[in-house]
Amino acid sequence: MEFDIVVENLVKRYGPVEAVRGISFQVRRGEIFGFLGPNGAGKTTTIHILATLLKPTSGKALVAGYDVVSEPDRVRKSIGIVFQDPSLDDNLTGYENLYIHGRLYGLNGQSLRERIEEALKFVELWDFRDRLVRSYSGGMRRRLEIARAMLHTPRILFLDEPTIGLDPQTRAHIWDYIKRLNREYGTTVFLTTHYMDEAEMLCDRIAIIDHGKIIAMGTAEELKSMVGSDVVYIKLGKPDADICSKLSIANVENCKIVEGGTVALQVRKATEAIPAILLHLDRLEVKVTEVSYRRPSLNDVFIHLTGREMRDSEGSFVEVARMMHRARMR
Amino acid sequence: MMESIYIMVYRQIKRFVRARSRIAGTIINNVLWLLFFGLGWAYTLRGQQFQVLFKGLDYLAFLLPATFATSIFQASFMGGISVIWDKQFGFLKEVLVAPAPRSLTILGRALGDSVVSLLNGLIMLAMGFALTSKLNPLGLPTALAIGFVMAVGFTSMGIAIASSMRSPEGFQLIVATITMPMTLLSGSMFPLNMTPQWMQILALISPLTYAVDLCRYYLTGVSFLDMVYPWLTQEVEILLLVTTSIILMIIAMRMFEKTTIE
Ligand SMILES: Nc1ncnc2c1ncn2[C@@H]1O[C@H](COP(=O)(O)OP(=O)(O)OP(=O)(O)O)[C@@H](O)[C@H]1O
Ligand SMILES: [Mg+2]
Numbered sequence: 001m002e003f004d005i006v007v008e009n010l011v012k013r014y015g016p017v018e019a020v021r022g023i024s025f026q027v028r029r030g031e032i033f034g035f036l037g038p039n040g041a042g043k044t045t046t047i048h049i050l051a052t053l054l055k056p057t058s059g060k061a062l063v064a065g066y067d068v069v070s071e072p073d074r075v076r077k078s079i080g081i082v083f084q085d086p087s088l089d090d091n092l093t094g095y096e097n098l099y100i101h102g103r104l105y106g107l108n109g110q111s112l113r114e115r116i117e118e119a120l121k122f123v124e125l126w127d128f129r130d131r132l133v134r135s136y137s138g139g140m141r142r143r144l145e146i147a148r149a150m151l152h153t154p155r156i157l158f159l160d161e162p163t164i165g166l167d168p169q170t171r172a173h174i175w176d177y178i179k180r181l182n183r184e185y186g187t188t189v190f191l192t193t194h195y196m197d198e199a200e201m202l203c204d205r206i207a208i209i210d211h212g213k214i215i216a217m218g219t220a221e222e223l224k225s226m227v228g229s230d231v232v233y234i235k236l237g238k239p240d241a242d243i244c245s246k247l248s249i250a251n252v253e254n255c256k257i258v259e260g261g262t263v264a265l266q267v268r269k270a271t272e273a274i275p276a277i278l279l280h281l282d283r284l285e286v287k288v289t290e291v292s293y294r295r296p297s298l299n300d301v302f303i304h305l306t307g308r309e310m311r312d313s314e315g316s317f318v319e320v321a322r323m324m325h326r327a328r329m330r
Numbered sequence: 331m332m333e334s335i336y337i338m339v340y341r342q343i344k345r346f347v348r349a350r351s352r353i354a355g356t357i358i359n360n361v362l363w364l365l366f367f368g369l370g371w372a373y374t375l376r377g378q379q380f381q382v383l384f385k386g387l388d389y390l391a392f393l394l395p396a397t398f399a400t401s402i403f404q405a406s407f408m409g410g411i412s413v414i415w416d417k418q419f420g421f422l423k424e425v426l427v428a429p430a431p432r433s434l435t436i437l438g439r440a441l442g443d444s445v446v447s448l449l450n451g452l453i454m455l456a457m458g459f460a461l462t463s464k465l466n467p468l469g470l471p472t473a474l475a476i477g478f479v480m481a482v483g484f485t486s487m488g489i490a491i492a493s494s495m496r497s498p499e500g501f502q503l504i505v506a507t508i509t510m511p512m513t514l515l516s517g518s519m520f521p522l523n524m525t526p527q528w529m530q531i532l533a534l535i536s537p538l539t540y541a542v543d544l545c546r547y548y549l550t551g552v553s554f555l556d557m558v559y560p561w562l563t564q565e566v567e568i569l570l571l572v573t574t575s576i577i578l579m580i581i582a583m584r585m586f587e588k589t590t591i592e
Contacts (some may be wrong), residue, residue, distance in 0.1 A: 051427050053591050076429040087420035091348045103337035104428040104435070110435070132348075148424075 002029040003062075004156050004188040010059035012045050019045040021212035022059065027190055032182050035192040035297065040311050042155065042212040043192035044084050047160050048192070051081050064155055079210075080149035084160035084192075086141060088133045094120065094144050095129040098151055105152040119147040121243065123177060135272055139170035146177055150187070159191040162196060186271035190255055194310065196298040208302060215305050220298065221271075227296040227304045229253055232269035237262040237287030251276050261289075267299065270295065334430035335438035342412075342442025346449075360401060360454050365460070368393050371519075383521060385552045387464060394458035394465065395549040396518030398451045398477065399541045403516075405447035406481045410488020411505075412443070413586075414425055414498050423591055436586040440579060444481035451477050468512060469548035476548070476571065480541040483575030486582035493585040516542045525557045530558065537574040540567040 005027035012020040020042040027033040035043045048054040050063050053071040063069045063077035088097055088323045095116060102112040120126040123143035133141065142162065149157055162178065163171040179202065181187045193199050199206045200220045207217040216223055236243065243263055244255040251273040255265035267273035270293040281288055346352070354588040384392045416422040425435050442591075459465055488505070495501050515529070516538040522530055533539045539555075544567050547553040555562045 007481065048591065053423065053427055073429055076427060079427075081427055083423055085420050085421060087424045089345070089421050089424075090419065091345050092341070096344065100337055100341050101424070101428075103340075104425070104430045108333070167414060291342070 003027065004029050004031075004064055005033070005190060006062040007046075007050075008058075008060045010046070010061055011050065011057045012042070012049060012054065013057045019212055020049070020056075023209070023212070023214045024062040025207055025208075025214060025217060027188060029169045030182070030186050030188055031204045032178070032202050034193070034199045034206045035190075035209050036194065036196070036199040036206050036310075037192070037209035038194055041194075041209045043194075043209060044160055046209075047081070047158050047190070047192060047295060050075075051079060051158055052076055062243070075308075078155045079158060080152065080154035080156075080164055081158040082142075082145045082149045082160060086145075086165065088141060088148075091132065091135040093132055094125055094136070097133060097144065101148045101151055106258050107152060110243040115151055115153075119151045122150070122180075123147045124173075138175075139166050142166060142170070142174060143177070144175065150181060150185070153185065154187065156188045156190065159189065161192055161194070163193075163195070171198070178202055196310065200298060206298075208305065209299075210302075210306055216301065223298060223301045225269055227300050229266040229268060230273075230293050230295050232265040232267055232274060232291065233269050234257070234263050234265065234277070234281075234288055235290035236263070237289055239288065243286070246286070247280070249276065249280055302326055331431075331434060332484055334434040335441065337430075338425075338435050338438025338444035339445070340583065343445060345412075355422050356405070356450055357453055360450075360457065364394075364397070364454075364457055368397070368461075383524070384447045384457045385521075385554070387550055387552055388462065390458075390462040390466035391550050392521075392546070393519065394455070394462065395473065395546040396516070397471065397543045398455045398549075399480065399538065399545045400427040400516060400518045401454045402447050402451040402477050403513070403538050403541070404483050404504035406444060407487050407488045407503055407509060409443040409447060409503050410490075410492035411498055413439075413489055413492035414495060414501055417591075418497070418498075419583065422589075426589075432587050433583040436489060436583055437579070440485045440582060442480055443485045444478060446495075447481045447485065448474065448477050451481075453586050465549050469550075472548040473545045476541060476544050476568070479575050480537065480574055481535060483571070483578045486575070486578040490578065490585040492584040493582070493589040512536050512538050515539065517554060518542050521554045525553050530575065534559075537571055543567060544571065 003026045007026070008024050009022050010024070011018070011022050023046065037043055045054065049056050050068060052060055052068050052075050055069060063075045066074040066078070068075050089100070092100070097121060098116045099112070102108070102115060107115060117126065120129055123141060123146055125143055125147060126141065128136070133144065136144065142158065146162070159178065163174050166174070175198070178189060178191070182189050191202065203220070205217065206218055207214045208223065208225060209215070215227065239261040240255070243257065247255050247263070247265065249265050252265050256264045258264050263268055267279065274291060274293065278288060278291070281307065300311055302308070368390055371393070375389045380389070413422070416425070426432065428435070459467070491504055492501055515533040515536055517533060522533055522539070543553055543555045544564060547564055553564070
C-alpha cells in the first residue's frame with residue numbers, strides 16, 4: 001500500500017501550550033482523510049506542519065514521501081492547500097490571483113491559461129474572473145481558494161475547515177468539488193472539520209482529534225460501532241406477541257416490541273444482522289413489510305470517548321467570534 | 331528563477347495601479363509640501379546674500395533634487411508595511427507555501443515596490459522641472475539610477491523590519507522614529523556644510539545623505555559634501571550607496587526566509 005502522508009509521534013509546542021501531543025497516522029494514496037475535532041484540538045497546527053509552514057517540536061512527518069523538515073521544497077511542489085483563514089489578494093481579480101499562483105508554481109504561457117480556465121470553470125467562477133476579489137461573497141472566495149489550490153494539479157490537497165461559516169447550499173457544492181477532485185484527478189485529500197456531517201459525507205477515514213491527541217481513527221462505520229449497538233426496526237405483516245422468542249438468534253442482543261407490529265432489535269452491526277434476521281424470519285414464514293435501522297452518530301462517538309459534546313456552547317461562541325473576525329478582515 | 335522575481339514585481343505594481351486613492355494621496359502630499367514648504371523658503375531666502383549659502387543655486391533648485399531622493403526614501407521604507415498587511419490578510423501564507431524560493435519572491439517584491447516609489451519620486455521631479463529652470467535634464471538618467479538603487483535599499487530595510495513584526499501600528503512607529511531624523515539629517519533642506527561637526531558625522535552614517543548629495547550633484551552640478559570631505563567624491567558616494575543597498579537587500583532576504591506564521 002502506498003502512503004501519501006505518514007506522521008509519527010508529531011509534537012508541536014507553542015511556548016507552554018502543547019497544541020499537538022504526539023500524533024501518528026497514515027493517509028493512503030487517493031484517499032480522503034479527515035481530522036474531526038472541536039476548536040483548539042490542534043487541526044490547523046497539524047496542517048501547517050504538514051504544509052511546511054511550521055516546524056514540529058519533535059516527531060516525523062512525510063508528505064508525498066518527503067520529509068517536511070529536511071525537504072520542504074519537494075513537499076511544497078506536491079501539495080495544494082486551502083487555509084482556514086482567508087489568503088487571497090483582495091485587490092486583484094480572481095483571474096490574477098490564479099495567474100500569480102500559477103507562476104509561483106512554475107506554470108506559464110498557454111498551459112497556465114488553460115489550467116486557469118479549467119480550474120475557474122470547475123468551481124463555476126469563470127464568469128466572475130475579472131471581478132476584484134474584494135467584491136466576492138464568502139462562498140465565492142472559498143471556491144476561488146479551492147480553484148487556486150488545485151491549479152497546479154497537486155498530488156495532495158489540504159483543506160482546513162473548507163466549509164466553515166458557509167450556507168448549506170454552498171457547502172453542498174464544495175463537497176461536490178472535493179469529491180470530484182478526488183475521483184477525477186485522483187487527488188489525495190487531507191481535510192479538517194468540526195462538522196460531523198462533513199466528515200461523514202466526505203471522508204474515507206476519519207481521525208477524531210481532541211486536545212492535541214488522536215482519540216479514535218477509522219471509517220465512519222468503524223467509529224460508530226465503537227459506541228455499541230445499532231437498532232433495527234422491523235414492521236411485521238401482522239402483530240405477533242411471541243416474536244421476540246422467535247428471534248433469539250446470535251445476532252440479536254436485545255428485542256423489544258415497540259408498538260403495533262414493530263419490533264426494535266439491538267444488534268452489533270445492522271448491515272450484517274439484517275440479512276440474517278430476514279432470512280430467519282423468512283424460514284419461520286413471518287411476513288415483514290418494512291425494515292429500517294438507526295446508527296449512533298459521530299457525535300455519540302465523541303461523547304462516548306470524551307464525555308463531552310463536540311460542539312458545546314463555548315465552542316460555538318469561539319466560532320462566532322472567529323467568523324466576525326473573518327468578516328472584519330474582508 | 332526570473333519567474334519568481336517577475337511575478338512578484340507584477341503583483342506589487344498591479345496592486346499599486348489599483349490603489350488609486352493611494353496614488354492621489356501621494357501626489358497631493360507632494361504638491362502641498364512643495365507649495366508650502368518649498369515656495370515658502372524659496373521666497374524667504376531670495377536675496378543675493380543667500381546665493382553664497384547655496385553655492386549659486388536658488389533654494390528651489392537646492393531643495394528639489396533632494397526632495398526627489400527623500401520622497402523615494404519615505405515611500406520605499408513605508409512600503410514594508412505591505413508585508414504586514416499580507417500577514418494580516420493571509421496572502422503571505424500563499425507565498426510562503428509556494429515552491430518558489432522565498433529569497434526570490436521577496437527580491438521581486440522589493441524590486442516591484444522600488445519601481446513604485448521611483449514613480450513617486452518622478453512625480454516630485456516633474457514638478458521640480460516645472461518650478462525652476464536650474465535643473466539639468468541631462469543628469470536625469472543618473473539621478474533615476476541612483477533613485478532606484480536607494481529605493482531597493484530602503485524597501486529592503488522596510489521589509490526586513492516588517493518581517494519580524496506583527497502589527498502595522500508597531501511598524502508605523504518605527505518608520506516614524508527613523509524617517510524623520512534621517513530626512514532632516516540628510517541635508518535635503520539645509521546645507522550640511524554649515525552644521526556642527528557632530529551633526530555631520532551623524533549624517534554621514536546614513537546612506538540617505540549620499541543619495542541626496544548625489545541627486546543634487548547630477549541634477550544641479552553642486553555637491554555640498556565634497557567641499558568639507560574631499561575624499562567623498564561622487565564615485566565613493568555611489569560605491570557606499572550601492573554597497574549599503576546590497577547589504578540591506580541581503581538582510582531582507584535572510585529576515586524573510588525566517589519569517590513564520592506563528
Ligand atoms: N501561534 C500560536 N501561539 C500560541 N498558541 C497557539 C498558536 N496557534 C495555536 N495555538 C494553540 O494551539 C492549540 C491548537 O490550535 P489549532 O489552531 O491547531 O486548533 P484547531 O483544531 O485548528 O482549532 P479551530 O477549530 O478553532 O481552528 C490551541 O489551544 C491554540 O490556542
Ligand atoms: Mg483550525
